[in-house]
Amino acid sequence: MITVSYQINKKLEILFEDGAIGKSIIQEIDEDYLYLGIPMNEGMYYPLNRGDLVEGYYTDDKGNIYKFKSEVVGRKHDKIPLIIINIPTEVHKVQRRRYVRVDYVTEISYALLKDYSEETKKNILQGEFIKGYSLDISGGGMRAKISSEVKLGDHVMVSVPIESYEFVSLCKVTRIERDQESKLFICGLAFKDMDGRTREKIIEFIFKAMRKTIRSK
DSSP states (O other): OOOOOOTTTTTEEEEEEEEEEEEEEEEESSSEEEEEEEEEEEEEEEOOOTOOOOEEEOTTOOOOOEEEEEEEEEEESSSEEEEEEEEEEEEEOOOOOOSOOOEEEEEEEEESSSSOOOHHHHHHHTTEEEEEEEEEEEEEEEEEEEEEEETTEEEEEEEEETTTEEEEEEEEEEEEEETTOOOOOOEEEEOOSSOHHHHHHHHHHHHHHHHHHHHHH
């Protein structure tokens, strides 16, 4: 049995049927229950009702990530409205990495910045991008299959669609393989200048993909 050390003021994520990920904070803990702030997603509240089953993720102080399931047993109003859930008993430890990576194959656009500087980065946004394909993605980077030959340490600008959102990010090439069949290059790319909002969008997308995978098993 997995034992999790839940702590007050720690964040957790609740997954909803419409694909949204509600962010909440543990406000109180007693022997049997966790008292959570009402989950929010992009400024919208996602209230929960007695009897609702909840599924989500909790990260402890050591960076361990746990997937949990629990049930809403009631509400409480103590300065702010709180959702009361049973302390989860159905808990699974998930991949312990800074960023969870999931398979993601889609068409992307990229442009090479062989001699990187802030000026070339600015200019490349006005230039032509080349078609490539993503293979997987995480909050910290991605693997992509491209036709251009690159070297370790090169910089690449990528444009990647995730659902209805498309982000552009500077990347550094951290790994290179050659696909023997297609002769294309498979590159490990680390995101270098990504803002917090975009990273959160990617992580939300990853959680949705993880949930679909878990439920299909």
